[in-house]
Amino acid sequence: MGMSYLVYPGAHHTRFHHALGCLHIMQKAVQTLRFKGVEISNNEENALYIAILLHDIGHGPFSHAMEHSIVEEVHHEQLSLLFMEQLNKEFNGQLSLAIQVFKGEYHRKFMLQLISSQLDMDRMDYLKRDSFYSGVAEGNINSERLIQMMNVDNDVLVIEEKGIYSVEKFLVARRLMYWQAYLHKTSVVGELILTKILKRAKELVQNGIQLEASKPLSYFLENKVTLEDFNENVLQKFSYLDDYDVLSAIKAWQFHDDYVLSNLCRMIINRDLLKIKMLDEKPSKELVKSYKQKFINLTKLSEKEVAYFVFKGSLKNQAYNKQSEPIHIYKKDKSIEDVVEASDQLHLKALSKQVTKYYICFPKVILES
Amino acid sequence: MGMSYLVYPGAHHTRFHHALGCLHIMQKAVQTLRFKGVEISNNEENALYIAILLHDIGHGPFSHAMEHSIVEEVHHEQLSLLFMEQLNKEFNGQLSLAIQVFKGEYHRKFMLQLISSQLDMDRMDYLKRDSFYSGVAEGNINSERLIQMMNVDNDVLVIEEKGIYSVEKFLVARRLMYWQAYLHKTSVVGELILTKILKRAKELVQNGIQLEASKPLSYFLENKVTLEDFNENVLQKFSYLDDYDVLSAIKAWQFHDDYVLSNLCRMIINRDLLKIKMLDEKPSKELVKSYKQKFINLTKLSEKEVAYFVFKGSLKNQAYNKQSEPIHIYKKDKSIEDVVEASDQLHLKALSKQVTKYYICFPKVILES
Amino acid sequence: MGMSYLVYPGAHHTRFHHALGCLHIMQKAVQTLRFKGVEISNNEENALYIAILLHDIGHGPFSHAMEHSIVEEVHHEQLSLLFMEQLNKEFNGQLSLAIQVFKGEYHRKFMLQLISSQLDMDRMDYLKRDSFYSGVAEGNINSERLIQMMNVDNDVLVIEEKGIYSVEKFLVARRLMYWQAYLHKTSVVGELILTKILKRAKELVQNGIQLEASKPLSYFLENKVTLEDFNENVLQKFSYLDDYDVLSAIKAWQFHDDYVLSNLCRMIINRDLLKIKMLDEKPSKELVKSYKQKFINLTKLSEKEVAYFVFKGSLKNQAYNKQSEPIHIYKKDKSIEDVVEASDQLHLKALSKQVTKYYICFPKVILES
Amino acid sequence: MGMSYLVYPGAHHTRFHHALGCLHIMQKAVQTLRFKGVEISNNEENALYIAILLHDIGHGPFSHAMEHSIVEEVHHEQLSLLFMEQLNKEFNGQLSLAIQVFKGEYHRKFMLQLISSQLDMDRMDYLKRDSFYSGVAEGNINSERLIQMMNVDNDVLVIEEKGIYSVEKFLVARRLMYWQAYLHKTSVVGELILTKILKRAKELVQNGIQLEASKPLSYFLENKVTLEDFNENVLQKFSYLDDYDVLSAIKAWQFHDDYVLSNLCRMIINRDLLKIKMLDEKPSKELVKSYKQKFINLTKLSEKEVAYFVFKGSLKNQAYNKQSEPIHIYKKDKSIEDVVEASDQLHLKALSKQVTKYYICFPKVILES
Structure with a gap:
């Protein structure tokens, strides 16, 4: 849940919990489908378990923030695949079917749908878990x-008609979790500041300025890394990265000489964030400009530096995507x-x-100026 | 929850639980509103507690079934009021303010809204309780x-803006509870059979046929009772009625000579109900007629009697009523x-x-004829 | 939970819930034991399910009160067996193995232990359920x-060593439930009054006095019924009895002319019970006598009648019985x-x-005399 | 819960959660006591909240491991007091009463008992929380x-007699949590390895070997710190330390050249711990010696180094301490x-x-040698 613990302190669960939870409900799904007569071989069963257990393994620490800062638009699903392929070598091909399913290349489509679709085990676990914590x-x-309402028709995942209200509840819950948790304005601003920190750190390192950081984190700050660069060696370095590397760095950087870096870091450490205003309309360029000017007056930062403190953006959410593959209802007449x-x-x-929804972020101090 | 235990055996809680639950959350509401600076005197507080504790006291056993059978369109809220007035005599006027609030005659409108509105303590308790059980x-x-999001503005109950998603969730939950529980087809047919049983029993008694029944139940079978008839004496008789009277009677009547009465009673006792089909459109007169004819062929019942076994109807639900008083959102700009x-x-x-939604009910046996 | 709802209004669950719950955890137990390699044939599995589902079917309404009043020391387990044998006829011998297990005549002892022992599915379900409600x-x-810690060694049920703390918790929980719920003084006095009511009713009926009661209840009031009398016909009559018969009767009897009967019934209906005092020592004969005399002075009741209002007794509990078959712990060294x-x-x-613990019960009024 | 997440992955909650939880139930306790007529002034109320909120603030990361390694027998309660005194300066004496209570110098003894006794808010929160997670x-x-059963008699905290079974349950729960969670053998060995890591790290640093570590952690490795050394400056350094410093260091040290340090660190990171055997009797010196010798044969470590891998010890627990101040039961006769x-x-x-209970720890490998 990224920085949501800044709003909901209980939200302190880990991706490991999520992976175990996904595996658990996948087992229930397999049990239910078999009970309904859907044939699933032992090989297919294992593939489902492997794929769901590893589907998120490509997430780095604070994944969304990293994807937009220190790696160059490398999507976590691509990394999950690289990890699976690496493990497949170590385990002599035992992950081959899981990989085939994960890539959408296996003919039994429902298997992919259980792992990745608008009603997959992933969403089921994280909605319930995030709501709980x-x-x-x-x-x-x-x-x-x-899960009890699931069935398979022609290798496609379907929900039996009498489960339709549970699907409705699921979609509404998803919508509400987005606006109340994942896109809660404080989570959002926390995540944005974190992204800015990592960007600034990379910028400084690229300019030859030394920063205290663990070896793996240093590597990603020193090097431009695109998907093509992820050979076995880089993948291993990436695998060493976790929350401890990032948060230890932020703790150290709060005392760094760079005004931008240390101030952003202190915001996270002291939970004293930028102000964020949610708006129904895009904020005007003039507004952004005037806020930037005020902060420049106060701090004498450069144009480029002030953009770390005053910026705008938008948030989108769609509980159900009609363009994606639909959730199929299996009616009584088949x-x-x-x-x-x-x-x-x-x-x-x-x-x-x-x-x-739109937002603008800026330091609280400019409201008083 | 009427006959819902036929579908959900856990739904075995009582109106007494509900009354206590309403009182409990009303206490929380008063605490919250006072914390926010809304002035509520001790008298007003007591009135709220009394009114919510007694708001449902006019419900007889299997209230909805009774209202459509053995009493003549007497609404339970009217009876609740009669009971409160009776208690007010016994308690020397201590319920006067509660009654004023309950009748909507008190100037502080939010007090009525806490007891009876589209977001009252009643709905909050029963949705959560019925969902749970x-x-x-x-x-x-x-x-x-x-409750934490509640406030009062100009004596009107409002929900603070950041609670809007909780209201959305509440309305969706209400919609889903209606279709999955209160209007579940098995609950519906159970309730309809119960209504038919009471109607038939009254019909028989009116025609001089003797039925085993408790004294209070006998009174309501022997007499036509409209709201006007509810004097102190009748009210007391009504107060003696509970589930035990009705279900003991049904247990006894399953062995009665009357074909209609005993067969309907056995349906409830043996949980072997009429078939109910839910439809998107009104069932045609021809369909109803043909079903009736089939059952007449099998049983030689009269036209009037067969209507106890073959009948149609409709169910309506609206999660939020725009014609009623709205749920007010209190925005940040006041x-x-x-x-x-x-x-x-x-x-x-x-x-x-x-x-x-529409339905048609009929005995299973006619599908085989 | 008998009359415990007088203390804990939530305790309104039914024996049917308990039977379903027992079946549910028996399924889990079978699944677990099979997973550990214990062989259980399909026949044996079904026998376990049948036996646990029906193990309590011989309980009449308010069973403990009835056993000490209107039937002559007929234990509910004997009736459960009679019902099973009756059902076995109707189902052409399909319950034979279940009956064999239930009677302790099957060679695989653990099967009986799952149904009836110091750590059986029955106790597991009712402790958790009664605690919950x-x-x-x-x-x-x-x-x-x-259940996860269960295993079978030489056809004997054992608990693996690392589950020992869960057993300890289970025994402590049982002890606490006895003193806080089952033997709570208000539950106890409610149950005692109910027993007295049924005894008095039987006494009156035996003396030719007419009482309003359902047909099945009337039968048991009019006839002395011992275990030998339970032929198919009596068993059926017994099966018609439920809480509705008993409580409807009590509702009617509260207006009866007999002072003893009507006063005891009103105590239950109005929840205005006898006073009960718990004592560490047996109350002295003198105390009982003086209380009786005081109540005779007030009411002019006979010696025999006053014993319905003033009486003493004792309650015993033992969380774990070393004389019964022990709970076996299966140590790592086997x-x-x-x-x-x-x-x-x-x-x-x-x-x-x-x-x-000891108690004495008496009408509150004698404290004021 | 220290290293318990190695056994129970859900046990990932923080001391911050615990502090908030303690505050929350302290609020309930104050509310209850006032409701019962115990006078608590606003000043006293605040003191209770401050003291319970800060009672654990002196805990460093993995506190028990640190106390036995990098600081010299500095107990966390002493540090909590130092932090409170420091905050008292910053807040101009507003914590004075809280400090007085915390030190046991306030005349109303129940206030200290709510914060620190055999039935304090601390234990109530952590038992429930740790059990939950x-x-x-x-x-x-x-x-x-x-809490509902609490009362105060002569400024002493008492539990009303009818709450005695809840106290019994509480003491049993405490006993069970110790053996199943806090002193679970895997938690214990995890904690012991961590202690050894920190000891080894300090030893190396003292010998002039460089270790990657955050600045605050480095300080405590480089300096011998006793309670007397905790001036404002050291206290601040200590306050910067958290789990991130320790675990980042362990992540880095797993690649260090020192055999002892890197091997111990890898045990934690890869969750591949020393073997621990629980024993009813003290392990003999001969056993320990033979295990050490085996490991020396395999690794050529020195006597001193091998003691990081082969060692023994004992665990003690007492659910209720009769020597400490008792839990007082307030009987009906006062x-x-x-x-x-x-x-x-x-x-x-x-x-x-x-x-x-006794234990011996050693590398798995020696079982195979």
Whole structure:
């Protein structure tokens, strides 16, 4: 949950918990589907377990912040795949089928859908888990019942008709978790500051300025790393990185000479963040400019430096994506319908509209100036 | 939850639990509102507690079934009021303010809204409680947070803006509880059979046929009782009625000579109900007629009697009623908006559309004939 | 939980819930034991499910009160067996193995132990369930872990050594539930009054006085019924009896002319019970006599009648019975030890001491006389 | 919970959670006591909140391991007091009363008892919290009821008689949590290895060998620090230390040249620990010697170095300490009794016996040699 612990201190669970949880509910899904007569071989079963256990292994610490700072647009799913392939070598090909499924190259499509779709084990686990640990009860879903309602028709994952209200609940819960937790304004600003810190650190290191950091983190600060660069050696360095590297660095950098770096770091350490304002409309260029000017007046920073403290952006969320592969409802007459069509209300249609919100961030001090 | 235990055996809680629960969350609401500076005198506080504790006291056993059978369209809220007035005599006027609030005659409107509105303590308690005991997790709501978000502006109950997602969750939960629990087809058919049983029993008694029943139940079978008839004496008789009277009677009547009565009673006792089919459209007259004819062929019942076994109807539900008094959102700029307008999505608009479903009930045996 | 709802209003769950719960955890036990390599045939599995589902079917309504009043020392386990044998006829011998197990005549002893022993599925379900519904958190046990620690050695049920603390917790929980719930003084006095009511009713009916009661209840009031009398016909009558018969009767009898009967019934209906005092020592005969005399002075009741209002007795509880078959701990070296010996403390030895408490009951009014 | 996450991965909660939790239940305790007529001034209330919030602030990261390695027998309560005194300066004396209470110098003894006694808010929070997060259900206690049963008599904290079973449950839960969680053999060996790591690191640094470490950690490795050394400056350095410093160091040290340091660090990182054997009796000197010799044969380590890998020790636990201040039961006749005397069983006496277990730790590899 990134920096959400700044809002919800209980949200202190780990990706390891999530991986175990996904595995657990995948076992339940396999049990349920077999009980309904869906044939799943032992090999396929293992592939499902391996793939779900490893689906997130490519996430670095504070993954989203890193993806936009110290690695060059390397998506975590690509790294998960690289890790799986590396493990496949070590385990003499035992992950081959899992990899095939994960890449979407296996003919039984429902297997991929269990791992990655609009109603996969991943989402089921993280919504329930994040709701539980954060205390945002609005996100609690009935994953047990959703799984009981699952079935497979022509190798496609479907939900039996009487589970339609559980799907509706699931989509609403997802929407509410986004706005109340993942995109809560304090989580967002925390994540943005973290991204800025990593960007600034990389910038400084690239300019020859020395920063205290663990060896693996230093590597990624010193080198420009794109997906192509991820050979076995770099992958191993990446695997050594975790929250401890990042947060230890931030703790050290709060005392660094660079104004930008140390101030951003202190914001995280002292939980004294930039101010963030949520808006229905894009903030005007003039507003951003005037805020920047005020902060320049106060601090004598350069244009480039002030952009670390005053910036704008947008957040988007869509509880259900009609363009992606739909959630299939399996009706009593054995026909299949997109959940949005099958519902008795316009309600789900509304949920597939994208909602966009805008924000502007700036130091609190400029409100007083 | 009426006959819902036929579907969800755990749903075995009582109206007494609900009354205590309402009182409990009303105490929390008073505490919260006072903490926010809303002045509530000790008298007003007591009135709130009395009114919420007694708001449902006019419910007889299996209230909805009774209202449509053995009493003549006497609404339970009218009886609650009669009981309160009776108690007010016994307690020398100590319930006067509670009654004033309950009747909507007190100038501080939020007090009535806490007891009876689209976001009252009653709904908060029963949604959470019924969800809990039935196991229909989709109905679970965050009543604690909803209460924390409450405030009062100009004596009107409002929800602070940041609670808007909890309201959304509440409305969705209400919709889902209706379709998955209260209007679940098995609950519905159970309730309909119960209504038919009481109607038939009254019909028989009116025709001079003797039925085993407790004294209070006998009174309501022997007499036509409208609201006007509810003097102190009748009210006392009504107060003696509870589930034990009704279910003991049904247990006895399953052995009665009347075909209609005994067969309907056995359906409840043996949980072997009429078949119910849910439909998107009204069932045609022809269909109903043909079903009736089939059952007449099998049983030689009269036209009037067969209507106890073959009948149709409709179910309506609306999660949020835009015609009723709205749920008010209290925005940061101190303005007030209907929750439907304040939401960032068309989602809530969809929830205020009424959904209607149709049903037809008939004995299973006619499918085989 | 008998009359415990008089203390804990939430304790409103039913024997049906308990039977389903027992079945559920029996399924888990079978799954666990098979996973550990214990062979259980499909026939044996079914026998376990049937036996645990029906183990309590011989309980009448308010069983303990009935056993000491309207039937003559007929123990519910004997009736459960009669019901199973009756069902076995109806189901053409399909219950034969279950009956054999239930009677302790099957050679695989662990099967009986799962159904009836000091650590059986029955106790596991009712402790957890009663703790949950009553809110007496002290009785909550970890049945899931207890089951995971189960194993079978030489057809005897054992608990693996590392589960010893869960057993300790289980025994302590049992002790605490007894004193806080089952033997709570208000539950006890409620149950005693109910017993007295049924005794008085039977006495009156035997003396030719008419009482309003359902047909099945009337049968048991009119006839002296011992175990030998339970032929198919009587068994059926018994099966029609439930809480509704008893409580409807009590509701009616509160208006009866008999002083003893109506007063005792009103105590239950109005929850205005006899006073009960718990004592460490047996109350003296003189005390009982003086209380009786005071009540005779007030009411002019006969000696025999006053004994319905003033009486004494004792309660015993033993968390673990060293005389019964022990709970076996399966040590890492494959030896087996009684849990009391295997524990690292005197603690469990203390739990196998029997605790006795005494009480005296009497009408509150005599305290004021 | 130190290294317990090595056994129970869910046990990932923080001391910050615990501090908030303690504050929360202290608020409930104050509310309850005031409701019962105990006078607590606003100043006293604040003192209680401050003291409980800060009672653990002197804990460094992995506190128990540190206390036995890099600081010289400095107990965390002494450091908590130093921090409070430092904060008292910054807040102009507003913590004075809290400090007085914490030091046991305030005349109202119950205030200290709420913060530090055999039934304080600290234990209530951590038992329930650790049980919850670890999943060791045996440790779950009913803190709400314990608080409701609290009262104050002559400025001494007492538990009302009817809460005696909740106290019994609390003491048993404490005992079970110790053996199943805090003193679980894997937690214990994890903690011992960590202690050895820190000791070794300090030894190396003292001998002039360079180790990668954060600045605050380096300070404590380079300097011998006793309680007398904790001036404002050292206290600040200490306050900068957290889990990140320690674990980042261990991550780095796993690649260090020193055989002892790097091997111990890899044990933690790879969760491939020393073998630990629990024994009822002290392991003999011969056994320890033979294990050491075997490892020396394999590794050519010195006597001194091998003691980092082969060592013995003991664990003690006592659920209730009769020598400490007792838990007072407030009987209905207003007399006060030690809970052990007030109980109806020998059970609690048994719980006040100290239990000692012994262990020996050694590398797995020597079992194969």
